[in-house]
Amino acid sequence: MSIPRSEYPRPQFVRDQWLCLNGEWQFEIDHGDSGLERGLRDRELDQRILVPFCPESELSGIEHVDFMAAVWYRREVAVPVDWQGKDVLLHFQAVDYDATVWVNGQEVARHRGGFAPISCDLA
Numbered sequence: 001m002s003i004p005r006s007e008y009p010r011p012q013f014v015r016d017q018w019l020c021l022n023g024e025w026q027f028e029i030d031h032g033d034s035g036l037e038r039g040l041r042d043r044e045l046d047q048r049i050l051v052p053f054c055p056e057s058e059l060s061g062i063e064h065v066d067f068m069a070a071v072w073y074r075r076e077v078a079v080p081v082d083w084q085g086k087d088v089l090l091h092f093q094a095v096d097y098d099a100t101v102w103v104n105g106q107e108v109a110r111h112r113g114g115f116a117p118i119s120c121d122l123a
Helices: none
Strands: 023-029 046-050 073-074 089-103 106-121
Touching: none
Parallel strands: none
Antiparallel strands: 023 046, 023 073, 089 106
């Protein structure tokens, strides 16, 4: 599968080295917003979504247009070996509305806001 929208996303964010995380992610709709209590953070999610498309979009593969109290995304990423010891920034271009980001089980960011970016310093 090719990576959708793999061009560099923001010219003002140019880096010598970067990794596009668009593509297939694990995904699950959390109708009761109880996913943390049900262990969604630590297990495989039920569906697959094509990022960068939103779950309402046909292109996402989900095409769910009803209300969603919460959704979960999960992705494994292999960080290039030559990035060890370097500053690593994890950037999400547009997140709506409340979000918590975990890396290797550790919370690295919280966000609240409509379709706004999140950046996490992983150094």
